[in-house]
Amino acid sequence: MTRYAWWEDLVTDHRDLRAALAAASRRTRDVDEDVGELPPLSxxxxxxxxxxxxxxxxxxxxxxxxxxxxxxxxxxxxxxxxxxxxxxxxxxxxxxxxxxxxxxxxxxxxxxxxxxxxxxxxxxxxxxxxxxxxxxxxxxxxxxxxxxxxxxxxxxxxxxxxxxxxxxxxxxxxxxxxxxxxxxxxxxxxxxxxxxxxxxxxxxxxxxxxxxxxxxxxxxxxxxxxxxxxDELTDDVARVIDGGASVAWRVHGGSSDEVARRVIRTWRQWTFDAATPEPQIDLVAVGDGVLTPGAAAELARTVRGAAELLHRN
Structure with a gap:
């Protein structure tokens, strides 16, 4: 399955395209977390x-x-x-x-x-x-x-x-x-x-x-x-994963620990036909409406941190 670890699905209120691209790059690439994959830059x-x-x-x-x-x-x-x-x-x-x-x-x-x-x-x-x-x-x-x-x-x-x-x-x-x-x-x-x-x-x-x-x-x-x-980690999602598909969960907020725990807890509740060593779920930072640069950075930090916790555990 193709893995992306995490990526952004949000809009910021930058008026300058160059500044918007630079900010997206900082949120996605210029960070210390090890998420196991190179995330896509939106x-x-x-x-x-x-x-x-x-x-x-x-x-x-x-x-x-x-x-x-x-x-x-x-x-x-x-x-x-x-x-x-x-x-x-x-x-x-x-x-x-x-x-x-x-x-x-x-x-x-x-x-x-x-x-x-x-x-x-x-x-x-x-x-x-x-x-x-x-x-x-x-x-x-x-x-x-x-x-x-x-x-x-x-x-x-x-x-x-x-x-x-x-x-x-x-x-x-x-x-x-x-x-x-x-x-x-x-x-x-x-x-x-x-x-x-x-x-x-x-x-x-x-x-x-x-x-x-x-x-x-x-x-x-x-x-x-x-x-x-x-949108949600339901039993239908488990069946899709069991069929060999890769999935990504839309994350709107919360803390990194809460998001990572939710994924791990749900994964352990599912029973798969094939052995899977770790939660095979990517994360998507979903912004509600148009975000300020600060709000976008905070949401990205949350989802990026959750992806790091999933990779380590």
């Missing part, structure tokens, strides 16, 4: 509303993908170039240049993107969620996959964190413009689309994807993701 994310969503769209624009514009309900597909996308394209180009200048060849650089189903459920097309129009959704999903791959090639990213938190909603009941307009996608179809997307993004042997789907289904192990992000 590329800074925008604090603008819908940040990861429009950043993902900006990557898609690189290959002629969708332009977005904001409206009262959120974001919609635009017929051509927009000021919103110009701003985010400029940010992406600046970020690419800074990474090339300050950390060429960085190991395990992580890019955070929105998955195709969450993108399709969150962006409107002709007044309805994009995924309600199957041909348009397919074209946009393919463009996003190619654009993300090109961006990851440009910055040298080796890990992609796919945020797909609306997948459970897609496979049960997604509401459209009104409560009477709904859709539901079969799990097998949803997983197949996800597998195609991850295959595009991770084309080649040197890039991996972690999937945060907001659910723990056995079928998700077939998407090609090297690790599944989970």
């Amino acid at each position: 590329v800074p994310r925008s604090a603008v509303d819908g940040g990861p969503l429009v950043e993902t769209a900006a990557m898609g624009v690189l290959v002629g993908g969708p332009y977005l514009r904001s409206h009262s309900r959120g974001w919609e597909i635009a017929p051509g170039k927009t000021l919103d996308m110009r701003a985010f394209l400029g940010r992406q180009h600046e970020l690419t240049d800074i990474i090339a200048e300050t950390m060429p060849g960085a190991d395990r650089l992580m890019v955070h993107v929105v998955g195709p189903w969450t993108f399709g459920a969150s962006v409107e097309y002709k007044g309805h969620p994009l995924c309600f129009d199957r041909p348009a959704f397919r074209d946009v999903a393919l463009a996003l996959g190619e654009g993300i791959r090109e961006f990851c090639d440009a910055v040298g990213a080796s890990v992609v964190h796919v945020h797909e938190r609306r997948l459970p909603e897609i496979t049960t009941r997604l509401e459209g413009a009104t409560e009477f307009e709904t859709m539901s996608v079969d799990r097998e179809i949803a997983v197949n689309v996800e597998r195609r997307f991850i295959g595009q993004v991770c084309e080649g042997p040197d890039r991996e994807a972690v999937l945060d789907a907001g659910a723990v289904w056995p079928e998700l192990t077939l998407t090609g993701a090297t690790s599944l992000v989970v």
